[in-house]
Amino acid sequence: MEHLATLGYATAEDLEAHIRADQESPTPRINGHAGTERQVNGDLNRRDRFIKVLKVLIENHYIVAMRDAHFQSLFDARQDIERQYRGLGLMPTNKTKKSQLEMDEKVDFELEKRLDPTISAASIMHELVSNNPDGPNTNAAQGRTLLCVDYSNVVKSIRTERLSDAAERLLGREFASVTQAVCSQIELDSSLFKIRSQDNPMASKQRIDTSLLTADVSALSRAEEAEDGWLVDGYPANGYHTPRTNGTRNDPLISQRLAMLAEGPFHFISQEFSGSFLADRKQLSNYLRDQELLRLMGEQVDGPALRIIRMLANKGKLDEKSLQEVGLLSAKDLRQCLAQLQMKGFLELQEVPREAQRQPNRTIFLWFYDAERVRKVFLGHLFKTMARLYQRLQLERNRLSSTLSKIERTDVQGSEEEILPAGEFRLLSEWREREMWFTAELDRLDDSVAMLRDL
Structure with missing residues (x-):
C-alpha cells in the first residue's frame, strides 16, 4: 500500500519490482561463494507472500483498477462516448425529449462501465503468473491492468x-x-x-x-x-x-x-x-459535515455566536427581533455576533423590501446560514493552510540539508548520536520535533478535508 500510494498507479509486476528492490539486501556468502540456492528460495518465498498479500488487498477493495477514463474529466469522457455513438450511427436523428432521455441513459450506462474501478483478484494473479521472468514483454505490458489505492x-x-x-x-x-x-x-x-x-x-x-x-x-x-x-x-x-x-x-x-x-x-x-x-x-x-463545521467555527468565534448559527440552521431565515426572542440575547450582543459572523463569511443577509422604493424602514433584513457556502469557505482555508505548512516544511528541510543528507547514509542511520557532533545532533533533534508537529498538523487538517469534501 505504501509503495502503491507513492507511485500513484502501477501494474502488479511493476509494484512487485519496486517492493523487491526496496527489500533487497546483500546476499550472504558461504566459503567465499554466494548462496544461489538460498537466494532462489528467498525470491520464491517473497513472490508467494507478495501474491497472497496483493490478493487479500484486492478482495477487500483496498486496491482497485485505474481505467483510461479516470484520466479524463467526466465531461470529456461523456463527449468521447457520444462521439463514438455518433460515428456508429446510434445517435437519434430526431431530438425529441423521449429519445434524448433514452440516449442519456445509454451514455450514462457506458460511462459507468468505463469508470468502474472494481477488479477481480484472479485476473491480476493470472497477469503475475504469465509474466515473463526473463524480461518484460512490451506487447503484453500494454494490456496490463493499472492498480491504484482506494482511498475511500x-x-x-x-x-x-x-x-x-x-x-x-x-x-x-x-x-x-x-x-x-x-x-x-x-x-x-x-x-x-x-x-x-x-x-x-x-x-x-x-x-x-x-x-x-x-x-x-x-x-x-x-x-x-x-x-x-x-x-x-x-x-x-x-x-x-x-x-x-x-x-x-x-x-x-x-x-x-x-x-x-x-x-x-x-x-x-x-x-x-x-x-x-x-x-x-x-x-x-450531513450530520458529520455539520459537526465538523460547528467544530471549526467554534475555534474562530466565541460567545453566543455558535448558538446563533445553530438557531439559524434549525429555524432557517430569521430577523434580529426573532433572534433576540429565540436566543434570549440583548440587541448589543446580538449585533456584535452577527457582524463578526458576517465578516468571517459564516452568515449572509437577505433584504426583502415591502415596497418598490426599497426604503430601509420598509425592508425586512433576514439572516441565514448556508452550510454549503461555509463548507467551501473552510475548504479554501484548509487547503491554503496545508500549502503553507508544506512550504514551511520544505524551507526547514533546506536549512538542514547538509545534516539530513548525512543521516540518509546507511553507516550513519541508528548511530547519529555517536557520529554527529553535539551541536549538529541537537539541531537534528529539534528538527525531528518540528517535523513531527508539522506532520501531525497536516494529518489533522487532512481529516477535516475528508469530512468536508470526501463524504
Whole structure:
C-alpha cells in the first residue's frame, strides 16, 4: 500500500519490482561463494507472500483498477462516448425529449462501465503468473491492468472513528461499539466518479442487518476485553457474559441500543413499524459535515455566536427581533455576533423590501446560514493552510540539508548520536520535533478535508 500510494498507479509486476528492490539486501556468502540456492528460495518465498498479500488487498477493495477514463474529466469522457455513438450511427436523428432521455441513459450506462474501478483478484494473479521472468514483454505490458489505492477506505475509517467517539461521549462505550458496527455496514454516499444523483429519497437508505451487527459488536467487545486481559479461553471472565438461550441470533440489547441511537442525536438511524432499522447515508454525511463545521467555527468565534448559527440552521431565515426572542440575547450582543459572523463569511443577509422604493424602514433584513457556502469557505482555508505548512516544511528541510543528507547514509542511520557532533545532533533533534508537529498538523487538517469534501 505504501509503495502503491507513492507511485500513484502501477501494474502488479511493476509494484512487485519496486517492493523487491526496496527489500533487497546483500546476499550472504558461504566459503567465499554466494548462496544461489538460498537466494532462489528467498525470491520464491517473497513472490508467494507478495501474491497472497496483493490478493487479500484486492478482495477487500483496498486496491482497485485505474481505467483510461479516470484520466479524463467526466465531461470529456461523456463527449468521447457520444462521439463514438455518433460515428456508429446510434445517435437519434430526431431530438425529441423521449429519445434524448433514452440516449442519456445509454451514455450514462457506458460511462459507468468505463469508470468502474472494481477488479477481480484472479485476473491480476493470472497477469503475475504469465509474466515473463526473463524480461518484460512490451506487447503484453500494454494490456496490463493499472492498480491504484482506494482511498475511500480511509474516509470510511475516519467516519467510523468520528461517529464512535461522538456516541461514546454522549451515551457510553457500549453505544460506541454499536455505532462502529453500524458504520461498517454503511457504504459511502458519494463517489469520486459519481454520474448522476439519486432523485429517490429511499435510494440513500440502507437496511441494517441486525444479526451481522450482533456478531460485529461481539467481536469488537472481545477485542477490547482481550486488550484489558479479561478473556479466558476466548470468553470474557468478568461475569458480564450472559449467553442467549432462546436460540435467536439477534441480541435484544443491540436492538434497544439502536432504538436509543435513533431517538437521540443520530437521526440517520430510523426504526420501521416491523422493528427493523434503516440507515440514511445522506443524513449520516450531513450530520458529520455539520459537526465538523460547528467544530471549526467554534475555534474562530466565541460567545453566543455558535448558538446563533445553530438557531439559524434549525429555524432557517430569521430577523434580529426573532433572534433576540429565540436566543434570549440583548440587541448589543446580538449585533456584535452577527457582524463578526458576517465578516468571517459564516452568515449572509437577505433584504426583502415591502415596497418598490426599497426604503430601509420598509425592508425586512433576514439572516441565514448556508452550510454549503461555509463548507467551501473552510475548504479554501484548509487547503491554503496545508500549502503553507508544506512550504514551511520544505524551507526547514533546506536549512538542514547538509545534516539530513548525512543521516540518509546507511553507516550513519541508528548511530547519529555517536557520529554527529553535539551541536549538529541537537539541531537534528529539534528538527525531528518540528517535523513531527508539522506532520501531525497536516494529518489533522487532512481529516477535516475528508469530512468536508470526501463524504
